[in-house]
Amino acid sequence: MYVVIEGIDTAGKSTQLDLLQKKFKDAIFTKEPGGTQLGVKLRAMALGGEAKSKIAEMFLFLADRAEHIEEVIKPNINNTIISDRSVISGIAYASQLDIDKLVDLNLIATENILPSHVILLELTPEELKFRLSQKENDSIELRGIDYLINIQNRMKITLEKLNINYIAIDASLKIEEIEKKIEDFLNV
Numbered sequence: 001m002y003v004v005i006e007g008i009d010t011a012g013k014s015t016q017l018d019l020l021q022k023k024f025k026d027a028i029f030t031k032e033p034g035g036t037q038l039g040v041k042l043r044a045m046a047l048g049g050e051a052k053s054k055i056a057e058m059f060l061f062l063a064d065r066a067e068h069i070e071e072v073i074k075p076n077i078n079n080t081i082i083s084d085r086s087v088i089s090g091i092a093y094a095s096q097l098d099i100d101k102l103v104d105l106n107l108i109a110t111e112n113i114l115p116s117h118v119i120l121l122e123l124t125p126e127e128l129k130f131r132l133s134q135k136e137n138d139s140i141e142l143r144g145i146d147y148l149i150n151i152q153n154r155m156k157i158t159l160e161k162l163n164i165n166y167i168a169i170d171a172s173l174k175i176e177e178i179e180k181k182i183e184d185f186l187n188v
């Protein structure tokens, strides 16, 4: 299975991935952006704010995704893959473009390969504001609360549009409660 943990910045993805690492010892753990050698360079460019064009930024993430599919997902498609982010973030975060156009571009990048299970961790604006205040914000996080909540809404629209098997979990629940809901969703 190709499992993805999705959510906007600070939603709790890394926290749950650390717990999943203990449970799925044979799984391939990966991420977007930055899950390949090329992806590390693309991540640095995209998150470093080097692209003045939002379209150029989007293509940096698309290139990362295409390389990730080729180098990590396809070779391991018959094993358990657990990824921090995916095409869902890719479509949701490119908020200057129409979702349908983004779906087409991302299906090219992913060769029509989609996650089999997506866990969406959802934050309230209040919880997001608190969590962002607890860390140094990167160029995307600096776009603010309304921008990120809009991204979160676009994630749900994208999941429905792609008809992907997903669960939306309140990210402000206790860490253990979220862990249990994920376990039940993955039937482990």
Ligand SMILES: Nc1ncnc2c1ncn2[C@@H]1O[C@H](COP(=O)(O)OP(=O)(O)OP(=O)(O)O)[C@@H](O)[C@H]1O
Pocket (backbone or CB within 6 Å): 007, 008, 009, 010, 011, 012, 013, 014, 015, 016, 131, 134, 171, 172, 173, 174, 175, 178
């Ligand atoms: N269920 C939770 N309740 C309260 N705080 C949480 C919960 N899960 C994670 N946190 C805290 O929220 C912050 C962000 O968590 P984490 O780094 O796991 O999020 P993330 O989605 O990986 O973030 P990013 O995408 O920005 O890297 C951390 O300080 C973490 O300790």
Ligand SMILES: Cc1cn([C@H]2C[C@H](O)[C@@H](COP(=O)(O)O)O2)c(=O)[nH]c1=O
Pocket (backbone or CB within 6 Å): 009, 032, 033, 047, 061, 062, 085, 086, 089, 090, 091, 093, 094, 140, 141
């Ligand atoms: C895959 C992907 C990610 N982003 C954004 C989302 C986050 O702000 C960063 C990644 O940070 P993380 O700490 O690794 O979660 O990049 C994006 O804008 N487009 C994408 O396709």
